[in-house]
Structures are given as structure tokens and as C-alpha cells.
Amino acid sequence: MLYLASQSPRRRELLAQLDVAFGLLDVDVPEQRLPGEPPESYVSRVAREKAGAGLLKVVASPGAVVLGADTEVVLDDEVFGKPADADEALRMLARLSGRSHRVLSTLWLVDAGREQSATCITQVTFDVITPAQAKAYVATGECFGKAGAYAIQGRAAAFVSHLSGSHSGVMGLPLHETARLLRDFSLID
DSSP states (O other): OEEEOOOOHHHHHHHHTTTOOEEEOOOOOOOOOOTTOOHHHHHHHHHHHHHHHHHHHHTTSTTOEEEEEEEEEEETTEEEOOOSSHHHHHHHHHHHTTSEEEEEEEEEEEESSOEEEEEEEEEEEEOOOOHHHHHHHHHTTTTTTSGGGOOTTTGGGGGEEEEESOHHHHHTOOHHHHHHHHHHTTSOO
16 A cells, blocks of 8 residues: 655545555654755655654555655755745745756655665746745745745746656656656556
């Protein structure tokens, strides 16, 4: 049985697109970057910790497989997590305005005997976002709970002038990489 170690509605919706039955696990993993930790290592570590924490909850279930994922926005070497408040969201959007950034999305699939990971890196370029546009966007509340203070599947799509990579990866679960891992574990055809 597959379990998704996430309460993200976006990840739930995306995983359902792969037509695989799965359960949900609520895991509490600190998302704190260590000093000097490269962004790629940080995202991978958090995703692995989520999968591991989930596996601990279901390890007694025969055939349990747990999918953990983490997605972060990276500008230069700075990781933009979820904004704590409107002011932080506005600062993030101002920094991303008119620039290209990377969205790192790493998956770990684990069971009692093995683990495997995949990483998807997507380049996203924003058009210039005026302060009025940023304030109006933040006022919708859509920015909260989203890495980089934006949801590409929502109103923020209007800010994106170019995307190279995985749209679903920016949403939080790169479907191509997820499907490949699930096939490797014989969970889908």
C-alpha cells in the first residue's frame, strides 16, 4: 500500500492523477536549512525525513511504501520557503520580480527494505511584478503555505513569463519523476 507523507492538497491531487490508490500520513518534520547546507541537499534531506517519519508510522503494515516530497524556490543560493506573513511574502515577490529562479522538488520513496529518490529542477522566470500587483496578490491569501510565496497553478501564473521544466514539479509533485519511482516499486504499470 502506498502512503503519501504530506497534508498538501496539491500533492494529493497530483498523485491522484497517476491513478494509484494511496493513504495519507500526517508527519511533522522541521523544515530548517542547516548552516552551509546546499539547497539541493536541504530539499533532499527534508523529503527523505518526511518519508522516513511516515514509514515509522506504517512499518508494521506489510507492503507499506511511503512517498515523501519537498519543494523549495531558490534564487541564487537563497531558499525561499513559505512566507510567515504578508510582509515576508511581499519581500519574496519583490526579489523574484523580473528574474529567473529555480524550483527544486525532490521525492523519496521508501519501504522496509529500500529507498529511492528523484529530483526535478525547474527554471521559472517572472515578469516584473509591480508593488500594486504584489499587494493585490498577497491580499488574496494564495501566497500562504507556498514556497516562494506563489502558487503557479493559481493567480501567480500571470507572473510567469517562461518555464523550463515541470509545471507539476513547481506545484509540489513532479509527476514524471513520481511515476518513474512508482514503476520502479511496481506500484503502477
